Amino acid sequence: MTAPPHTAHPAGSGRPLPDTQQGMRRRNLARVMHTVRAEGRLSRAAVASRIGLTRAAVSTLVDELIRSGLLEELGPERPGRVGRPGSALAVSASGPAGIGAEIGVDHLAVCAVDLRGRMRARAVRHGGNRGRSAGPVLEQLTGLVRRVVTEAEAEGLWPAGLAVAVPGLVARDATTVVRAPNLDWHDTDLGELLAADLPLTVDNEANFGALAELWLGDRTPRDFLHVSAEIGIGAAVVVDGRLLRGTRGFAGELGHVPVHPDGPACACGGHGCLEQYAGEEAVLRASGLTPGENRVGLLAQRATEGDERVRRALTGAGTALGIALTGAVNLLDPESVVLGGALAELAPWLLPALSEELARRTAGPACPVTVSALGPQGPLLGAAHSVVRTVLDDPAAIAERA
Template identity: 60%
Template structure:
């Protein structure tokens, strides 16, 4: 939780406001008594908190609640479908995407476009992204929503505590600060505040927090928050999330928190050497995992090309779509290439598993589509190379799961991360922006 204020009365109130809002968002609709029980205070203690959240337009009353003992039944509380929205954006190698989610976690607007971003100058890419952001902001404004935060997913290293992409090799970017280019991207037209909705845009002096994050990290956060597993449940609190397109990224989650590393660069699985004397890599090393399990590497091993993938499957995900289609048709070269990719991925992950002992490995991104042909060899390598002894209640290697979020994980993770700032500290959301500018979170 990011709410500040220490143990002062003001700080305690901020934390309790966040706890009420989070409880209703996660479990609502709730009565006042139910909200009080969830956060461990009396009904009298929760009443002023609920009233403040109602005045801010973050909660609404939906109708009569069922009686819960003595006294008259109250009204049920739910989070509003108006007010603040989290904005997520994704810069991919072959696409740009933006989405907005409301306090109920629903996607309220989305826009995407094909974009040949590989080795493109940052300026035109960010200009196109700004246009998508402005369009989404205009659409949600018409529904009484306003941007409360923006998080951008990028396929590269992001300096911890900054908006600077230090190195995104598959984009060809180095030391690119995204904040100046996105400073005016989210300035929606003014929306008059309805008399019965104090939380609608109409305030002043606020600004929109900006976050920039590695796409694999945001994919992992989406797994945590949205229950990305095949059973609809969130993964255990200790897992490794792996996503692959042209590059391969990973995120390590320990006790429900991202393991970022000293500089914020943890998770560069794609540049772990699996064959030390192998193929040269753009990073300057040799035998990196990306050269054997990245989509272009698998296309090459299967006798295919990115150009053919784009011709047969226009739009984002063309390489994965071509590989999946050919593998499903039984093309032996493609099936063998995917099996070899799984072997390389298993070798790389074995070191991670032995070092960190996660409970699960979650495959996301393009790997979800290719999992039927990648998993057998990947799991075989993990079984052979992990050192933890097998016991009746725990196998020798972690479970390998396939995310149900697929390629949407990073974008959804970005939007929900932006929204999280409101859930963690609703006071800042009580004065929504009229003409916001972007500030770095």
């Protein structure tokens, strides 16, 4: 069993719908979905007022979305409103769900998120994936996907698609992992190996982490640089609410920016890359700690307890991050830098040196650095929510399947 081909427009691509009568209908269906999702319980009249269409037009659109299982009627609106109460609408708690998956160096994770944005099922497998061939890893991931789908279906949901976050370079508009140094995977097509039987999207974990921050973060700006870490370090650039992907889809490889060109060899083939100074394993080595489970938690615990060697290692990592980020900030002029993933938990000890380097080296005013509240869950949540956004952006595609 092979998953269907990946749609040619990944999450965050913002593909415009054709400017035809059918295209206008599809856009209006999406406007209704986004409006109800953003504001919660709304009457048809309230939706019409929000999006500037007639009540009759909105009623037709709403009826179509209800028939498709995307909206549901909850009964009369809240008491206290003037006039005849309308029937309140809400995004359906059943129906389509986004399935997100993450392939990490030392874990696999899968979750299901409904159209309201709630996580309804989750499965995790801990264990090293470095040096393993892709086939067995993806077989285990398929098993987790099926487990999560079964749990979601028991709650009245059905999978609208699967999005997989990977720690490596992914070919633009494709499902091929071109290179994942920390997994030692090269030119690996997940679409050929995943037996999930769902529309498939594959993207870099940093990209999904940035999208999660954009969609779920608290007052996240529309222009920011998102930096995250597991074994390696990734980054994603968001400009005006959209990912900056680059010609081949490889933008954001901050972890392989040289900090000290004559430094130690990196898995990418270069020398002195940022990962060799600020990646988890590099910090553990500098701290004198043995890699194991919950590495970040161990570093945070030791730093909190006042372990000077650990604190020096984290200060060094913050300095290296600041040096690497300076080039990106000077080049892109983002509104802010957001630390996510493992970096979020270690931020109290990374930020002083990182901010000092940015302030000292940045050509313009110092760029503010914030810490993501999503932490290491960002890539998985971003993957699942990217499928949900696909449904919200083009509900007609679901309606046509209903």
